[in-house]
Amino acid sequence: QAVVTQEPSLTVSPGGTVTLTCGSNTGAVTSGHYPYWFQQKPGQAPRTLIYETTNKHSWTPARFSGSLLGGKAALTLSGAQPDDEADYYCSLSLNYAGVFGGGTKLTVL
Amino acid sequence: QVQLQESGPGLVKPLETLSLTCTVSGDSVTSGSYYWTWIRQPPGKGLEWIGHIHYSGGTSYNPSLKSRVTISVETSKNQFSLKLTSVTTADTAVYYCATTKGYWGQGSLVTVSS
Numbered sequence: 001q002a003v004v005t006q007e008p009s010l011t012v013s014p015g016g017t018v019t020l021t022c023g024s025n026t027g028a029v030t031s032g033h034y035p036y037w038f039q040q041k042p043g044q045a046p047r048t049l050i051y052e053t054t055n056k057h058s059w060t061p062a063r064f065s066g067s068l069l070g071g072k073a074a075l076t077l078s079g080a081q082p083d084d085e086a087d088y089y090c091s092l093s094l095n096y097a098g099v100f101g102g103g104t105k106l107t108v109l
Numbered sequence: 110q111v112q113l114q115e116s117g118p119g120l121v122k123p124l125e126t127l128s129l130t131c132t133v134s135g136d137s138v139t140s141g142s143y144y145w146t147w148i149r150q151p152p153g154k155g156l157e158w159i160g161h162i163h164y165s166g167g168t169s170y171n172p173s174l175k176s177r178v179t180i181s182v183e184t185s186k187n188q189f190s191l192k193l194t195s196v197t198t199a200d201t202a203v204y205y206c207a208t209t210k211g212y213w214g215q216g217s218l219v220t221v222s223s
Contacts, residue, residue, distance in 0.1 A: 001172065036211060038156070046156065048211025057211065058110075089156050096169050098146070098158035 002026050002094040006101035011109055012080040020104050021072040022090030028071035033092040035073035037066055040087045040103075049088075050075060080108050111135045111143070113206045113214035121200075121221050127193040129217060131206030138182050138189055139164045144209045145189040147180060149202040150216075157202075162189060196221045 003025040012018035022035060029035060037050040048057060050066035053073065063079045073090055085108045090101045117129035131145070138145060147159040160170035162180045170178050179192045193200060203216040 038211075045205060045213050045216045047213065051209075051211040055210075091156075091158065097171060098148075098161070098169075100148075100156040100158055103155045 002092075002097075002099050004090065004092050004094075004099045004101040006088075006090060006104045008102065009105045009107070011107045012077065012084075014080055014082060014108055016080050017076065017078045018080060018106070019069070020075045020077075020088055020090075020106070021069065022074070022092065022101050023072040024092055024094060024099075026094055029068060029073045029092060031068065033073070033094065035066065035068075036091045037064075037073075037075045038089045038091070039084075040089065046089065077106075082108050084108055111208055111210075111212040113208070113212060115204060115206050115214045115217035117217060117219070119218055119220060121196055121219060122223055123197055123221055124195055127191070127196050127200060127204075127219055127221070129191045129204055129206075129219070130188050131190070131214060133187050133189070137184075138187050139184055141165075142209070145180070145182065146207045146209070147191045148205045148207055149200075150205070151199075151202040159191065159193075159204075198222065 005023045031053045038046040040046040049060050054066045065076050067074045088104045112134045114132045121127045144161040146161040162168045177194045182189045201221045203218050205216045206214045
């Protein structure tokens with residue numbers, strides 16, 4: 001069964017830069033896996049930050065960007081703010097089905 | 110932009126069928142641009158992809174749920190729906206409808222309990 005892996009937790013300093021990654025046990029992640037990145041704060045529904053590797057929504061802060069890096073999908077946060085503290089999930093399309101990673105708890109400290 | 114709203118019972122008895130509807134506004138469920146998706150999140154846990162449907166009728170389901178899940182589209186009401194049969198307490202979760210390009214509903218808590 002396909003498994004998507006994320007760092008369980010990361011910490012970034014205010015104003016700092018951090019990269020979250022999203023890998024697959026089936027091999028290198030490509031744009032054909034349609035990587036998505038979601039942010040979820042306590043008690044709220046997830047919201048999509050990045051879809052299909054690099055695309056942003058109108059509500060996506062400019063400090064977030066998506067890419068492919070070293071065989072994984074990556075979400076880079078440049079200039080972290082306290083409001084960015086949240087859980088971040090990625091998803092990939094594997095064998096025509098969606099699969100979520102376990103999530104990364106990002107602390108801004 | 111697309112807006113989504115889940116609706117359905119908040120309490121379902123064990124072994125019964127969970128039924129939820131997602132009402133779409135801002136676009137048509139017959140739009141070829143989207144796959145209409147269901148996702149769930151058990152309390153305190155991560156996200157789980159349930160399945161999706163394209164208006165043409167093509168579906169894909171999570172292998173672990175496939176035997177119990179049906180997703181369908183109701184074009185006349187601009188809705189799509191989820192049915193999950195033979196539920197257990199493990200199916201207690203917030204259920205979200207969503208689309209490709211990443212539009213989400215607010216979620217609907219469904220509790221399985223007698």
